[in-house]
Amino acid sequence: MEGITLYSMGGCPFCIKAKSFLKEKGIGFSEIKVKPGSKKREEMIEKTGSDLPPQILIDGEPVGGYSELVNLFMTRKLDEKGGANNELASPVLYDVLIIGGGPAGLNAALYSSRKVLKTILISNNIGGQVADTYDIENYLGFSQIETADLINKFDEHVEKYGIEKLIGEKVTSFDLTGKIKKVVTGKGNTYYCRTVIIATGKRPRPLNVPGEKELIGRGVAYCSTCDAPLFSGADVAVVGGGNSALEAVIDLAKVANKIFMVSLTPLTGDPILINKVSSLSNVSIFTKHDTTKVLGDSSVKEIEIKSLDTREVSRLKVEGVFIEIGLLPNSDIVIDTLETNQQGEIIIDNVCRTGITGVFACGDVTSIPYKQVIIAAGEGAKAALSAYDYLNKQR
Amino acid sequence: MAKEFLSKKGVEFTAYDVTKDRDALKEMMEVSGGARTVPVISVCNNVMVGFDPDRLELDLNCLKQSTEI
Numbered sequence: 001m002e003g004i005t006l007y008s009m010g011g012c013p014f015c016i017k018a019k020s021f022l023k024e025k026g027i028g029f030s031e032i033k034v035k036p037g038s039k040k041r042e043e044m045i046e047k048t049g050s051d052l053p054p055q056i057l058i059d060g061e062p063v064g065g066y067s068e069l070v071n072l073f074m075t076r077k078l079d080e081k082g083g084a085n086n087e088l089a090s091p092v093l094y095d096v097l098i099i100g101g102g103p104a105g106l107n108a109a110l111y112s113s114r115k116v117l118k119t120i121l122i123s124n125n126i127g128g129q130v131a132d133t134y135d136i137e138n139y140l141g142f143s144q145i146e147t148a149d150l151i152n153k154f155d156e157h158v159e160k161y162g163i164e165k166l167i168g169e170k171v172t173s174f175d176l177t178g179k180i181k182k183v184v185t186g187k188g189n190t191y192y193c194r195t196v197i198i199a200t201g202k203r204p205r206p207l208n209v210p211g212e213k214e215l216i217g218r219g220v221a222y223c224s225t226c227d228a229p230l231f232s233g234a235d236v237a238v239v240g241g242g243n244s245a246l247e248a249v250i251d252l253a254k255v256a257n258k259i260f261m262v263s264l265t266p267l268t269g270d271p272i273l274i275n276k277v278s279s280l281s282n283v284s285i286f287t288k289h290d291t292t293k294v295l296g297d298s299s300v301k302e303i304e305i306k307s308l309d310t311r312e313v314s315r316l317k318v319e320g321v322f323i324e325i326g327l328l329p330n331s332d333i334v335i336d337t338l339e340t341n342q343q344g345e346i347i348i349d350n351v352c353r354t355g356i357t358g359v360f361a362c363g364d365v366t367s368i369p370y371k372q373v374i375i376a377a378g379e380g381a382k383a384a385l386s387a388y389d390y391l392n393k394q395r
Numbered sequence: 396m397a398k399e400f401l402s403k404k405g406v407e408f409t410a411y412d413v414t415k416d417r418d419a420l421k422e423m424m425e426v427s428g429g430a431r432t433v434p435v436i437s438v439c440n441n442v443m444v445g446f447d448p449d450r451l452e453l454d455l456n457c458l459k460q461s462t463e464i
């Protein structure tokens with residue numbers, strides 16, 4: 001038998017994958033459908049020694065299933081076997097593909113490239129959440145460092161190893177099953193790799209009230225360090241009662257005229273910060289108040305708040321509202337493939353493995369406690385070393 | 396990033412620091428229909444809130460056309 005023969009069965013996901021893979025690459029094949037108990041099924045078992053479809057034969061020689069097919073293609077062995085069109089160039093196969101350019105992703109890239117693994121890093125931006133704060137005072141070796149400098153140092157260090165970086169691209173979907181994984185970006189580019197390290201971090205949690213989404217960038221803000229200076233002399237509100245809300249109030253107190261702090265609960269942040277905020281003369285604190293609306297046409301004019309005790313609704317005239325009510329993990333793209341906890345954080349073991357082999361996760365997007373730069377960076381190193389071990393065992 | 400992009404393209408531009416210049420902040424909010432975020436980039440009469448290199452590239456075409464005429 002010449003060329004590629006594929007034994008398939010209805011309702012078998014890897015059969016569908018194998019067929020669409022071959023079609024996508026423009027490789028011709030003939031398909032033999034097998035049913036349970038049929039003669040064709042006997043024939044498949046006899047020729048391949050396996051009863052699990054899909055089974056693929058090239059020039060009559062059994063090569064295995066879907067993973068083996070992709071592997072042959074990636075290692076360019078499909079051409080030698082005579083299956084593929086010789087002019088068809090195989091895309092690059094990366095050992096490690098890292099998603100996310102925060103401390104976790106950057107350190108994973110550093111460790112991975114030092115192990116001479118072929119590495120690519122894809123991220124919306126460099127620095128991640130670190131870029132949302134002004135300085136870091138608890139990174140070992142730097143008693144105080146501006147975040148822009150720290151990010152530059154991270155980036156320069158990684159750059160020394162010349163790893164491939166794709167910045168400004170978002171990963172929108174992927175196929176993580178199988179030995180070769182496929183990653184697709186929002187711009188429609190496709191990458192193939194043996195391991196994936198997910199280091200997508202966290203993002204600010206929205207309030208989800210009317211007017212919020214419409215007025216983002218028009219007075220609604222999520223990063224006081226970035227945007228506080230735009231509100232000099234203005235009256236503003238900060239929603240939240242934890243550390244990030246308290247820090248936002250402290251940032252704003254230096255530039256804004258009056259600050260209203262609105263919290264659903266009593267203030268829950270560190271006592272040091274609570275004391276500092278309580279001592280500021282231009283801050284009014286509303287605890288046990290729900291923020292129910294953001295009002296304004298082209299920019300924020302007011303917010304509506306409601307007392308949990310008296311149910312009384314009132315409005316505060318403000319030009320800006322900073323929403324500081326915690327963070328959400330950027331795990332949306334894997335929420336239906338990987339195991340996550342109640343907060344949506346990816347559950348990993350102590351060497352950063354997820355439930356799927358060859359897929360690792362690290363940093364703030366995972367279930368590990370204590371979200372800090374130094375911890376995320378350390379976890380990134382662990383994920384890369386764990387990927388290295390996995391690859392060694394594969395070869 | 397936006398500044399680097401424009402310099403690389405050899406485009407002359409004026410940068411206003413709206414955190415220090417209240418009048419510039421007011422003007423920015425007026426031309427952009429209320430935007431209170433940075434950057435806001437105005438090319439000819441196109442106003443872009445945020446920095447999208449692909450869009451800015453397109454917007455910059457108006458400069459080429461006006462000099463060619």
Ligand SMILES: Cc1cc2nc3c(=O)[nH]c(=O)nc-3n(C[C@H](O)[C@H](O)[C@H](O)COP(=O)(O)OP(=O)(O)OC[C@H]3O[C@@H](n4cnc5c(N)ncnc54)[C@H](O)[C@@H]3O)c2cc1C
Nearest residue numbers: 100102103104124128129171200201202363364371372373
């Ligand atoms: C205001 C603030 C102040 C802080 N202060 C401190 C401090 O003083 N000290 C300290 O140690 N820690 C501090 N932290 C915490 C610290 O910033 C985080 O723990 C750390 O940044 C986590 O790193 P990470 O790499 O896991 O995730 P992140 O920093 O969140 O990085 C994730 C990266 O992934 C990218 N990404 C996400 N989804 C995709 C996708 N689908 N495709 C492509 N790219 C994607 C993002 O753009 C980002 O670049 C602070 C955090 C905040 C918000």
